[in-house]
Amino acid sequence: MRGRFDLVVFDLDGTLVVHDGPVWRTLHGALGSDPERRREVVRQALAGEISYAEWFAADLAMLDAAGADRAALLAVVDTFQPAPGALALLARLRAAGVRTAILSGGVDLVVERHLPGDLVDAVWVNRVHFDAAGRITGGTPTPYDREHKAAGVRELRERFGVPRERVAFVGNGPNDVAAAREAAFAIAWNDAPPELRAVSDAYLPGPDLLSAAPFLLD
Numbered sequence: 001m002r003g004r005f006d007l008v009v010f011d012l013d014g015t016l017v018v019h020d021g022p023v024w025r026t027l028h029g030a031l032g033s034d035p036e037r038r039r040e041v042v043r044q045a046l047a048g049e050i051s052y053a054e055w056f057a058a059d060l061a062m063l064d065a066a067g068a069d070r071a072a073l074l075a076v077v078d079t080f081q082p083a084p085g086a087l088a089l090l091a092r093l094r095a096a097g098v099r100t101a102i103l104s105g106g107v108d109l110v111v112e113r114h115l116p117g118d119l120v121d122a123v124w125v126n127r128v129h130f131d132a133a134g135r136i137t138g139g140t141p142t143p144y145d146r147e148h149k150a151a152g153v154r155e156l157r158e159r160f161g162v163p164r165e166r167v168a169f170v171g172n173g174p175n176d177v178a179a180a181r182e183a184a185f186a187i188a189w190n191d192a193p194p195e196l197r198a199v200s201d202a203y204l205p206g207p208d209l210l211s212a213a214p215f216l217l218d
Helices: 024-032 033-045 052-065 070-077 086-095 107-115 144-160 175-180 194-199 211-216
Strands: 008-010 099-106 122-131 136-140 167-171 185-189 203-206
Touching: 008 107, 024 052, 024 070, 024 099, 033 052, 033 122, 033 185, 052 136, 052 194, 070 107, 070 203, 086 099, 099 107, 107 122, 122 211, 144 175, 167 175, 175 185, 175 194, 175 203, 185 194, 185 211, 203 211
Parallel strands: 008 099, 008 167, 099 122, 167 185, 185 203
Antiparallel strands: 122 136
């Protein structure tokens, strides 16, 4: 078996890992951060009044104010699970010599708990920092979320020396549209919105991610 592509880039939440709703909403809801403050921060971010990095910092500050630490975050993350077929698909791609990458506005703890590092060549997500006691001390926001996901695909291409025609993308969210357009082949996955399906080469309703294998492997 060989790959039809040399690099396959995946979204994380809702694609490789499944849980109820967006990861940040899930974390805030489970850990009890201030809902009014959350709504205001989301409004500011969507209105362009604050940057993505400021949005990320505000999310962490709200979680910290709610008393969340590493153990509490992991307790929520541990209720998630890999999408059916996700690990098998990553393993098949690895066996075929295909590079794989995760490009997401999600959280590094999700990858750490659910996706073995030996199956993924690059993980570009938000990273949360903790002190020795496990308290949140800040984080490193991904520069590649929302419309900047296209830049992330280009950077990954350059990192691995892969031409555009040998790059595929798999995602399920409205923030994946730019990344899908940047790849030579895109799969809109599961509950992908109409705007992502419109720019993708295939739509797969799920739930087993291994159903993407015929599109990515010969």
